[in-house]
Amino acid sequence: MTTDPGLHDQPGDLPPELRPLRDGDxxxxxxxxxxxxxxxxxxxxxxxxxxxxxxxxxxxxxxxxxxxxxxxxxxxxxxxxxxxxxxxxxxxxxxxxxxxxxxxxxxxxxxAGRTLREHVEENGPLTGAMLLAFAAGTAEALQAVHAAGVVHCDLKPANVILSPAGPKVLDFGIAHLVTAGPTGEVFGSPGWVSPERLAGGEGAPAADMFAWGGMVAFAATGRAPFGTGPGAELLRRTRDDEPDLDGVPAELLPVVARALAKDPVERPTAEAAFQAVLALSDAEATAEAHSLSADGFRPDPVRRLQDLLAHRWTGIDASxxxxxxxxxxxxxxxxxxxxxxxxxxxxxxxxxxxxxxGTTTATGATGVASGAATATGAAASGGLVKGIAIAAAAVVTAGAVATGGYFAAGALAARDGNGGAAAPSAAPTTPQGAVAHAVDLVLAADGFEIVHVGRLTAESATAQAPAGVSPDDYVWMTETTWRHSYDATAPEPAFESLVTGNEFGDRYVRVGDDLMYRDEFLQSEWLTNPEQVGGVPVDPDDYTPEAALTQLRAISESDDVAVRGSEARDGVPTTRFTGTFALTEIVDPATGEEGVTDAPFELWLTEDGLPLRLEYTGTDTEHEVDYLGFEPASIDAPAPGALPAGSCGTATTQNGMVVEIDSQASELECEEAVGIATAYFNGDAVMPPGGGGSGGFATVNGEWTCGWATVGAIETTPAGERIGGCTFDADPSRGDIVFLKTG
The missing domain is CATH 3.30.200.20 (Phosphorylase Kinase; domain 1)
Structure with missing residues (x-):
């Protein structure tokens, strides 16, 4: 295959859905x-x-x-x-x-058409036969998907187009084979991912039916069944709360409610849902729409759906x-x-x-992997594992926003010889000196709260939004928020960065020399001093008070800073500064390659010399940073010694098999974890009455119940995968001791 650059001087009357080709296209x-x-x-x-x-x-x-x-x-x-x-x-x-x-x-x-989300937002919910046709059409699509041995994995209102011919299910960017089994990763969009997948279960057809039930409820009411809000809260509601089905028509309510059952066994199959909705449409349809065939038998389900769409699917304008x-x-x-x-x-x-x-022009897939971060460096990689090509466009762009130069530069602020903040500098005599003084004041404070929001510019969103996604929706999809908190008064100063977006949430807490990480999106266990998260190396120096002030420090070192006068900002007397500074950005999310651009900014300092607000623009992104206060922040995190120990070495079974032991249990030292596993392997454990069963279950020290896979299953399990483990009986939420197969 070859690609030769060429010039494309196209006429200006292209169809509205297309943009002109560029040199090299x-x-x-x-x-x-x-x-x-x-x-x-x-x-x-x-x-x-x-x-x-x-x-x-x-x-x-x-x-x-x-x-x-x-x-x-x-x-x-x-x-x-x-x-x-x-x-x-x-x-x-x-x-x-x-x-x-x-x-x-x-x-x-x-x-051609609008997504279900866009249509509902612009025209209101679907009603009557249109709603039934939508429910039947999307169930038929899932029936076809599942019949092919595939699970969609990311069904939601943004992945269904309402075309003049009927609804079309799109975006198979993270679909996978049903036979592939569990991957240990969770992908999808908050509020649409089923409870069993959030718990680490495999992406089975029943998970798609959960999303189908929510999507039909959205089509009927205009509301997502688990509401809106931060991703972590949507996941909690999905796991714990009943869906909001108020307004779903009475005839559709039973099948929608079953589809949204927490237990996947209770959900209908796609075929059953398709047949159920067709039966409802038969009851409402005219004799012309669903007449019997010449031999007296009712047409097959797909033919009935074709008739339903032909007679009842109306009002969709794609002229x-x-x-x-x-x-x-x-x-x-x-x-x-x-x-x-x-x-x-x-x-x-x-x-x-x-x-x-599903066509490739749908919205970006949400590649949120269990334990994968999207906060630092080439942060988009957490979503690149399964979200392929254009289906992952939103994830890639979200990664670009998430870096935005914020964590790309190293810590620059001076420290005193005892590791504390340097004393504030003398009264400034230049604009740059005023900004440097503001940095020193912040670092000398007892603590702070800083909120930083990054998003695509309107121009970039218009240029980059996939077909079928409005620029406004794309801005929302790619917006990222960083909340930095600092408590300098604690016995060991603590710093926290909570990074959240439309479909991810990552929390990093630095206490002394220890860095702790937790995936807030999936409510994962805390990890201590991770070397990498989601395949991205973790630099502890990115999580310090100095790192949170990187942009201010860069402004203080710029040659282009000017004072524009005094003004009130949010009722606070301030001095406004403008100019440009050298912003380090991730220019290639796939490789983590960095580049530097001159970023225009506006900065407001209070009469006390402290920062109040910073606004700046990168190559494709715009940023707003609010400095909310300079008191000790409340930071809630476990002590580093209470965190899971991670890989603890190996233990040997009675038949000579070497098993790697990984402690994911809090407050359990590696030595104790290996000892419990060794006791189990050596038979120093109590089996339940009647024997351990097929899982070889037995209890160690009266506290830990252990078990592992059958010999046949172990033989077919790849190296590094889980083959068993132990659970703390009194509190299973404490975490497990995990047995991993060695090479």
Whole structure:
């Protein structure tokens, strides 16, 4: 596959859903003529194209740097295979792919329409036969997905398009095979992920049905079943609270309530839900819509759904999408390309497919992995494991916002010889000196609370939002908040960074030389001094009071700082400063590559010389930093000695097998964890009446119940995976001693 840069001087009357091609964009991808740009994310580009029959097609092309990664290429090929397997009336068809090309690509239907979320926000909930058609269509799509042995894993209102032909389930960016089993990772969107998946269970079809029930409730009421708010709170409600189903029509309520049951066994299958909703639509439909076939039998379910959509699916306006304009634009672009020698991606080695899948132009997938952070460095990597290409655009951008230069630079503030804050500098005589003095005052205070919000600029959101996602929604999806708290009066000064976004939450607490981490999104156990989180190295110096003041320190060192006068800010007398400073940003979330840009800023200092507010703009992001107070902050975290010990070494069983012991239990030293495991392996444990059963269960010291897998299961378990463990009987929430298979 080759790509030759070319000029694309396209006419200005492109279809509204397309943006002009840029220098270097291809004019042809495999057999498809490229018309314009649909969307772009950190991993790839989605082009609008035409096939030989002038049908509108969405073609996803992977960026060069990811195409060069064998693991990424293999995952993309797996995604294409998953998509190829899926059929269904209410999914989008896959037309072709070339996963072996120099830049792999995948071609699917272009689906014109608004997402369910956008439609409901603009027009209100669905009602009557439209609601039934939506519920039936999405259940039919899931039936097709599950019949192919696939689980969607991220069904939500933003991943369903309401097209004139019916609802279309999109975005298989984190889908996986049902037979793949549990991965140890949890992916999805807060408020839509099922309770059993939050507890670490596998992504089974029942998990999709939980999301389906919530999505139908949203379509019927305009409200998410577990409300809105921070991700951690949505997860708590999903686990503990009953869904809000007030306003769901009485006839739909039973099947929706069953789908939202906490116990996956109680939920209907997609096929059962599809049949149940069809039965309701039959009761409401006219005789014309669902007449008996000539032989006296009722048509098959898909035919009945086709009839329902044909007669009752109304009021969806996609008149803005005019295929004829694509054809005209393609002709004009082709003439320009012929003159300029525009590039070609791929060749004739495409793999055709006639089955269906979620199109690649949907919103970004939420790749939130258990224990994965998105707070520091190349923070987006926590979402890159499963969210492929454009499906992961929001995660990639969220990572870019999450760094924004905030943690990229090292700690710069001076410290005294005893490790405390340096004394405030003398009264400043220059603008830079005033800012340096403000930094010193903050570090000399008894503590502080700082809240920093970063988001995409409106211009960047407009340019980067995937097709089907409004710029405003994309800004919201990628917004990240950092709350920094400091208590200098504690016996050992404590610093905390709580980093939250639309679909993640990470808490770091620094006490003395110890750094503790917890995934707030998944309510994970605390870890102490982690070397990496989510595959990203952790630098403890990123979690200090000095690091929280990085931007202020950079402003104090800038040559471009000016005083603009006195003004009241939020009723507080202040002095306003403006200028630019050197902002270190992550320019490539995939590699963690950093770059420096001149960032314009506005800063307000109080009459006492303390900072009140800072606003600045990076390459693609805008930031607001509020300095809320300078008193000791309340920081709630366990003492480092009470945290899980992590890997504790090995123990040997009676038959000579070497097992790695990992302590995830709080207040348990490694030596004790290994001793408990060794006692179990050596038979120094009490089995329950009747024997230990298939799990070999036995109790050690009257406190720890241990068990492990059968010999056959252990033989097929990969090295490093769990094969058993021990639980503290009096308090299972304390955490486990884990047995891991060695190589």
């Amino acid at each position: 291809p004019h042809r991808i495999g057999p498809y003529r490229v018309v314009g740009l649909l969307g772009e994310g950190g991993m790839g580009v989605v082009y609008g194209a035409l096939d030989a029959q002038d049908r509108c097609i969405a073609v996803k092309v992977i960026h060069d740097r990811f195409a060069a990664d064998p693991r990424f290429r293999a995952r993309f090929a797996e995604e294409a295979e998953l998509m190829r397997r899926v059929g269904g009336l209410c999914t989008a068809a896959v037309h072709a792919s070339d996963t072996g090309a120099e830049r792999p690509w995948l071609a699917t239907d272009f689906v 803005w999408h005019q295929p004829a304009r694509w054809v005209a634009a393609a002709a004009a672009a082709g003439a320009v390309a012929a003159q300029s020698g525009a590039g070609v991606v791929g060749g004739a080695a495409a793999t055709g497919a006639t089955t269906a899948l």
